Every structure is written in C-alpha cells, then in structure tokens.
Amino acid sequence: MELAAIYARKSVFTDKGESIQNQIDRCSAFAAMRGWEIKVYSDEDYSGKDMNRPQFQEMLRAINRGEIQNVIFYRLDRVSRRVIDIINFIEDLNKKGIGFVSISENFDTTTPMGRAMLLITAVFAQLERETISERVKDNMLDLAKKGKWNGGRPPFGYLVEKTKVDGKNTTLLVKDPERSKIVEHIFTWAKDGESLRTISEKLISNRVSGIHNGKWGLSTVARLLHNPVFCSADQDAYDYFSTLGVNLVGSREEWDGSKGVMCYNKSSHKVGESYWKEKEDWIISIGIHEGIIPGKLFAEVSKGLVDRRLEGNLPSQKGILSAGILKCGCCGKNMNVVSGSKVIRQSNERVTYYRCRTKVVKGMKSCENTNIRTEIIDNIVVEKLIEIANNPEIVKAQINELKDKAKVSSVEMEKQKQQINKEIIKLNDRISALIDLLTDNDLPKSNIKQKISKHQTELDALQQELNKINDQLFVINNVSINADIVTESIITFAKDIENATVEEKRKLINKVVESVVWTKGKIDINIWGTGKAKELYFSADSNRHRDLHCKIDGKYYIN
DSSP states (O other): OOEEEEEEEESSOOSSSSOHHHHHHHHHHHHHHHTOEEEEEEEESOOSSSSOOHHHHHHHHHHHTTOOSEEEESSGGGTOSOHHHHHHHHHHHHHTTOEEEETTTTEETTSHHHHHHHHHHHHHHHHHHHHHHHHHHHHHHHHHHHTOOOOSSOOTTEEEEEEEETTEEEEEEEEOHHHHHHHHHHHHHHHTTOOHHHHHHHHHHTTOOOGGGOOOOHHHHHHHHHOGGGBBOSHHHHHHHHTTTOEEOSOGGGOOSSSBEEEESOEEEETTEEEEOOGGGOEEEEOSSOOSBOHHHHHHHHHHHHHHHTSTTOGGGSOSSOTTTEEETTTOOBEEEEEEEEEETTTTEEEEEEEEHHHHHHOGGGOOOOOEEHHHHHHHHHHHHHHHHTOHHHHHHHHHHHHHHHHHHHHHHHHHHHHHHHHHHHHHHHHHHHHHHTTOTTSOHHHHHHHHHHHHHHHHHHHHHHHHHHHHHHHHHHHSOOHHHHHHHHHHHHHHSTTOOHHHHHHHHHHHEEEEEEETTEEEEEETTSGGGOOEEEEEESSSTTOOEEEETTEEEEO
16 A cells, blocks of 8 residues: 655644644545555644755655655645745655645646646746745835834833824834833843743732733733833844844944834734744834833843743643644633643652643633643543554444445535536526627627626526535545554554654654544544544543543444
C-alpha cells in the first residue's frame, strides 16, 4: 500500500479558518479515497516565508529515505510563499517519482497538465501577494513617517483627542492620568518576575477595569506588555527594536525620548480572527504622542517574557495532547496546558493542567468545564488506545459497519445529484434560447431579460443545493475509510508509545486520534476515520477509567 505524507501549516494559532485539523481532515479524506496510508506532519505557528520548519524538514528526511510515495497539501501556499521554493520542491519530488496533490486547487502532479497548471498558479499567486505587500508597505511607511495614530480603540492608558497637526485635523493619543499609572505598575510587576496570571489576579482583586470595562485575561496582559505604543522613543528603545529585525523609521539620534513609539502593520484583523504579524513586517517609528514606559524597562520586560517562554519547564512542553486535539466539551474550544501552583517534590516541577482556552482568555468563570491534570488524562488516553489495540477486530467491525451505512447514503445522494444536474441542463438550455431571442428586434427585450433573470436565480439555487450534496458526500467519503489503516495505526501506537519521548507521543497520538473531548470528568476519544459525523468514540470516566465503552450509532459494546 502506498504511503502519503500529509503536511499542514498555519502561521498563528486560531480556532477559525483553515486550522491544522481542518487541513488534515481534508487531506486524509483524499488519501482514503485513493486507498493510501497516511503519515501526518504539521507545523503550528510557523510562517511560509521559507521551508525551515521542523515538521516540514522531518517530512523531507522521510522522503529522502524513500518512505513516502505521495505528498498531500490542503493548499499550495502551505508549502511556501516563494514560487522558487515550490518549484524546487516539486522538481525534487518528480525526480524521485513522488506525486504532489493540492486539495483546494485540485492539482495533481502525476499528470503533465497538473504540473504545468500548478506552477502557473504559483507564479501568479506570488505576484499578487508581492504586489499587494509592496503597496501596503509603501502606504504604511508614508504613514509611519508622520507618526500618527491610525484610529480605532485607544490602548489602555491613553485617551484620544482631536487636534490639528500641520494644519490638518488629527487624532492624537494623550495619556490617561489614572490608567497610565496602572500601565507603569503592570510593567514594574512584570520586571520583578510576576507571572501573567499573578498580574491578572492583582488587577482583578484591585477592581481595575480594562478597556470598555473588559476583564483582565492572561492574553490581555500579554498584549499590553508586548505593545510598543507604551514605549518611549529613546535610544534604548531604538537599540532594542533594531535587534528584532523590524523596519525602523528615523535615525538613532532622532530617538531622543521626547515622544512615544508608533507601530504599524503589526497585526491582521479578519472576520473571526486577529493576530500579530511577524516582526519583519512591522514598521516602527517615532509617534506624536508621549510614551509611558522608558525604552530600557520595555526592552527588559519583553526580553524577560521571551526568556520565560524558552525555559525548559514550560507548560506548553508538558502533555501529549497537542493543540487542537483536546477539546472542551462545554464550549467546544481547544484546551491548553497551564501551570498550577503546586510543585512536585521529586522533580521540583510545577503541576500542569489542561484548561479550556475560553477560561485562559476570558477568565475562570467564562466556562463551566473543570481543569484536568495533564498526566491523568494523558495516561487514560494511552491506556484506552492500548486496550483498543488488543481488540482490533471490534474496531474494524464497527468501522466496516459505518462504511456500509455510508455506501447506502452515497447512493441516494448520487441519485439526487443526477436529478439536479438534469434540471441545471434544462435551465441552461432555456437561458441560451432566451439569449438568442434578444437578437430579434421585434420582441420586447425587458420581458426576455426578466425571464433570464428568473431562470438564473433558479440555477443559482440548484447550484447551491448541488454544492451541499457534494459537501455531504465528502464527509461520507471521509467516514468510508479502510479499516485496516485505522487498526494498523492503533497497533503501531501500542508498540511504540512506551519508550517514546513527549514529542514522539504527540505524533503517535495525532496519527490515531482525531480529537479528545473533556467534559467535567468524562472523556470521549474520537478515533480517526469517522469524519465529522463522529459516530465512533471511546468514552471513559476519569475516576473509573478502566471501563471501556465503544459507541456506534447508539449501540454500546463493552470489552
């Protein structure tokens, strides 16, 4: 059986859009339809500016070892933003006789036309990105030279004031006397080594309200401490920002500390998501507002936050259920690893927990789900998967049952597709006939155009219905996988898990498990292969986790 490498990448973590998991789902379904075995590689929080990404490089090593026969990407730009990288990558695959598939663009380099179209699309995609990027950067540089506030909600610690600069109406940031003092306290606490959680708790206990009376979640504190707008534009700040690789406006001598720092092109705001861009895209200049924090203190705090993230005893380095796998059963968000206050005597390490991301961002009362210690749920998941590996025939029988049901559903939907396609053909014929009538000068044009418009509306409705059926068929095909692949992956997991490192355990979990759902003491382990229907899962209670329950379409099988 051929082995296909699935690669997924996302520049920043979000719960929206083309998440790592969504990319893997789509690619896995394609591989299942081709009858390919899969091996998943994914890089979260890595840009496509180059190909120097851990999991991408791991995949290249597997390719060079001759282990991979095909590679599947959700979209072309998941490979790289640079056309030359894409061309070199595909040429290398072609030399090795390895197929390349891009799901979204429907490219398949196993055909000559597929290879040609892929490269043409890559060239134009890069041209469009670079043109837009250059235009935006030029506009941002012009704006940065003026140092003006570009509008929107003012940062905590500032108010906005309408004034005139060079004879033009301008929105200016001015210090809020009370809140600017709070900003100073926050930076002082961070300099003294206080954690984000401790700072958040201090602000809440002192009844300090955030912007628009918002709450002080960990992410709110982190954003404030990383925001250059609070920094004075002095030479310490200039030296610090120079080390970050940002685009700096003005000479070092001009950074005399009389004004604050203004940062442009720092973040991206789209529907449903907001994130900071890479520092190489930032444009930092001298503003026309007054800074709150000296450059030396801002640099010290920023470096301290980075250093703490790079320490070995990071919460994110604990736990084998990687981002996107463990879900909150109450609100549906991902669950993240956080440090607790307790310390394990033997290792002198803090106890870590999985906590709902909603609680991490919005506060402890924002979600009713409970926290769970990382080692408890990790051990339960591993134990359950090993038990499943010892009973592979049960899993295979249940997945085959799903496949039979999927076949019946797909037959009915194919009939619906045929009927809709017939109606679409009829409407297209009618529209073509009406267009021919428009050339007849004796007939009223307005009536003909009205009929064409009516038919076009009907045609659009049919097309939407057809798209829905195609989406449903995609889900069914995702369910209808080869049972041998699932059981083989689980058996491999059981053999390799015992001596694996934390990172290796995460990879093994990702190959077998689609998601784990934690709901107030109840654990649902969703095995790959059931698609969005999620009809197959294994449930366990955290206190009585030796009972294994397999649920298929309302029926329970107990081992």
